[in-house]
Amino acid sequence: MGRSSRWFGILVLVLLTACASGGAGGQRIDRNLLTREQILETNRQNAYEVVENLRSNWLRTRGPTSLTQEDAVVQVYLDDNRLGGVETLRTINTTLIQYIRWYDGIAATGRWGLDHGAGVIYVSTRALQQ
Secondary structure: OHHHHHHHHHHHHHHHHHHHOOOHHHOOOOOOEEEHHHHHHOOOOEHHHHHHHHOHHHHOOEEEOOOOOOEEOOEEEEOOEEEEOHHHHHHOEHHHOOEEEEEOHHHHHHHHOHHHOOOEEEEEOOOOOO
16 A cells, blocks of 8 residues: 555656646746847837847857857847947837747758857747747
8 A cells, every 4th residue: 555655656656747847837938039028028129129128048149159269249130131240239119029939059051041150149020820
């Protein structure tokens, strides 16, 4: 009896842990996405301030690339138009933004090319398609 009780207790603990880690309503939180609601809640004026406040790690310059030995720079896109480095986020007013998405170096390189190894911050003024 003691052995089966122990296994039952372990099973209950595992199930409770799995349910608790799923987020609200069992949905996972996408740490690579800032929604319009999250953006507006910050009361910030531009995209740079929003990202700095909510996901400052997106702004970090990465180390030198193996090909050029220059620091890899995070690129910024606004609705499929390449703007440049992270400082260009300061030109984007938060009232226009629908969402901001982070693409890591691997995903960004696959989508936009080899000079995107530090990642991409993609800002959209269009509604998020789920």
